[in-house]
Amino acid sequence: MAKHHIEAIVNGDPVEFLCDTEETLLDVLRDTLNLTGSKEGCASGDCGACSVTLDGRLVCSCLVLGCEVGGRRIETIEGMAEGERLHPLQQRFLEHAALQCGICTPGFLVASKALLERTPEPTEHEIRYWLAGNLCRCTGYDKIVSAVKDAAATMRKG
Amino acid sequence: MRYEAPESVEGAVALLSAATGETRVLAGGTDLLVQMRADVVDPDLIVDIKRIAETRSITEERGGWRIGAAVTGAELKEHPRLKKVWPGVIEAANLIGSTQIQGRATLGGNLCNGSPAADSVPALIAAGAVATLAGPQGRRDLPVEDVMLGPRKLALKKGEIIVSFLLPPRPPRSSDAYLRFIPRTEMDIAVVGAGVSLSLDGSGTISGARVSLGAVAARVLLVQEAAQAIIGSRLDLAAQQRLEAAARAACRPIDDKRGTIEFRTDVAAVLARRAALIALDRARTS
Ligand SMILES: Cc1cc2nc3c(=O)[nH]c(=O)nc-3n(C[C@H](O)[C@H](O)[C@H](O)COP(=O)(O)OP(=O)(O)OC[C@H]3O[C@@H](n4cnc5c(N)ncnc54)[C@H](O)[C@@H]3O)c2cc1C
Ligand code: FES
Ligand code: FES
Numbered sequence: 001m002a003k004h005h006i007e008a009i010v011n012g013d014p015v016e017f018l019c020d021t022e023e024t025l026l027d028v029l030r031d032t033l034n035l036t037g038s039k040e041g042c043a044s045g046d047c048g049a050c051s052v053t054l055d056g057r058l059v060c061s062c063l064v065l066g067c068e069v070g071g072r073r074i075e076t077i078e079g080m081a082e083g084e085r086l087h088p089l090q091q092r093f094l095e096h097a098a099l100q101c102g103i104c105t106p107g108f109l110v111a112s113k114a115l116l117e118r119t120p121e122p123t124e125h126e127i128r129y130w131l132a133g134n135l136c137r138c139t140g141y142d143k144i145v146s147a148v149k150d151a152a153a154t155m156r157k158g
Numbered sequence: 159m160r161y162e163a164p165e166s167v168e169g170a171v172a173l174l175s176a177a178t179g180e181t182r183v184l185a186g187g188t189d190l191l192v193q194m195r196a197d198v199v200d201p202d203l204i205v206d207i208k209r210i211a212e213t214r215s216i217t218e219e220r221g222g223w224r225i226g227a228a229v230t231g232a233e234l235k236e237h238p239r240l241k242k243v244w245p246g247v248i249e250a251a252n253l254i255g256s257t258q259i260q261g262r263a264t265l266g267g268n269l270c271n272g273s274p275a276a277d278s279v280p281a282l283i284a285a286g287a288v289a290t291l292a293g294p295q296g297r298r299d300l301p302v303e304d305v306m307l308g309p310r311k312l313a314l315k316k317g318e319i320i321v322s323f324l325l326p327p328r329p330p331r332s333s334d335a336y337l338r339f340i341p342r343t344e345m346d347i348a349v350v351g352a353g354v355s356l357s358l359d360g361s362g363t364i365s366g367a368r369v370s371l372g373a374v375a376a377r378v379l380l381v382q383e384a385a386q387a388i389i390g391s392r393l394d395l396a397a398q399q400r401l402e403a404a405a406r407a408a409c410r411p412i413d414d415k416r417g418t419i420e421f422r423t424d425v426a427a428v429l430a431r432r433a434a435l436i437a438l439d440r441a442r443t444s
Contacts, residue, residue: 020159021159021161021204022159022194024191043195044195044196045192045255045258045259048258051258054261057230057232057261057262058257058258058261059261060259062191063187063191063192063258063259063262064187064262065161065184065187065191065204065206067161068163068184068187068206068208070163111257111258114257115257129257129344130257131257132256132343132344132345133255133256133259133344133345134256
């Protein structure tokens with residue numbers, strides 16, 4: 001069967017790609033569009049390393065088909081920093097040492113950004129529940145939660 | 159593997175009815191894509207129903223609410239009014255997976271995946287929700303408790319899809335609740351789930367009730383005896399004990415690493431009682 005020809009918006013830019021039906025959005029991002037920031041930890045929706053937003057909604061890109069996203073807006077970790085200027089979340093993750101191996105980090109950052117867009121002043125409880133679908137084998141989560149709280153405070157100051 | 163995303167219900171039904179090989183409807187994909195990846199299913203045709211407006215909308219209808227089968231958990235939660243009228247349905251839908259899963263998972267998918275442990279199904283059954291199906295012979299309505307026949311077995315015929323669910327009009331002093339037991343707080347499959355919906359008369363006596371239990375039998379159960387046990391009462395201790403006994407008697411669970419038969423039966427009784435108390439409390443203040 002012929003490949004699907006898809007046009008979508010990725011990090012604000014129009015993109016076109018060809019994909020097979022079985023290819024996931026994560027496959028397309030990493031292997032076709034060379035956006036390798038999104039990671040594959042499990043390919044089953046459990047770890048959140050592949051988190052992106054689709055029309056503003058946080059999803060696991062491993063559970064979206066590439067051919068589903070025609071006309072849709074996708075935001076990935078590559079769209080987070082503005083040139084050399086890190087997003088406050090990225091900056092705070094560094095300062096709080098909220099990462100070790102870093103595999104989970106793009107997913108945590110994308111998910112945390114989606115949280116702060118909806119809830120600028122989240123409680124620790126809200127942060128932990130919102131991020132329950134992001135797994136980290138290294139940090140023990142506390143530093144991640146502190147970094148998100150701190151970034152939220154920075155962003156509220158503007 | 160072919161992929162189609164029709165924009166009408168008729169288009170989806172025509173594609174599914176005409177297909178010769180294995181077909182699958184695609185809603186949020188949070189079950190389907192996992193199963194495809196694990197080689198449990200290998201469809202020849204996938205029909206994505208998310209571009210059909212009817213499956214994606216929430217509308218008021220004859221005093222009740224019609225919820226499209228492909229509305230996501232996140233959209234249900236954000237709806238300004240549903241949560242007040244059907245807090246149990248919304249809390250059940252919002253227990254499905256993580257934030258990411260909520261962004262995609264749908265009520266139609268949760269039901270049609272055919273798991274006896276599906277979290278939103280006991281809440282929908284307790285609510286008296288009716289599924290509207292569309293197929294080659296046209297449309298028909300089926301109470302949610304009649305959709306699932308057993309694990310992975312549905313009453314849907316070839317070419318049929320669920321288009322939407324209708325939640326009935328709500329009398330005053332009515333509410334619902336859903337509780338599940340899992341060994342941790344998030345991201346796990348229900349060992350037992352219990353949904354209760356009830357209405358009170360002016361004096362605070364229960365005038366109507368529906369009780370549903372998940373993960374304690376081959377399909378999600380509507381337990382009429384449990385509802386009868388509390389109708390006419392104010393959920394005093396004796397009524398609570400009758401409710402527990404009826405819930406216990408309805409259980410035909412499996413024994414597995416997630417819970418023994420005895421444990422599941424005990425927990426079903428406790429959750430049914432607690433869900434009824436929460437629903438009662440909500441109904442009093444609604
Ligand atoms: C990490 C993770 C955590 C999860 N946690 C939970 C949980 O806590 N509780 C829980 O209950 N489930 C859980 N699930 C399972 C799943 O997310 C839910 O069952 C979800 O509601 C499925 O909806 P969907 O739209 O993604 O379905 P899909 O995967 O799109 O579809 C599921 C099945 O239903 C069929 N189908 C879908 N819509 C229709 C329709 N309208 N008409 C006919 N057939 C249809 C599909 O063909 C497929 O066979 C979890 C899954 C993951 C990956
Ligand atoms: S790779 Fe998508 S959730 Fe783990
Ligand atoms: S930093 Fe290694 S998994 Fe999170």
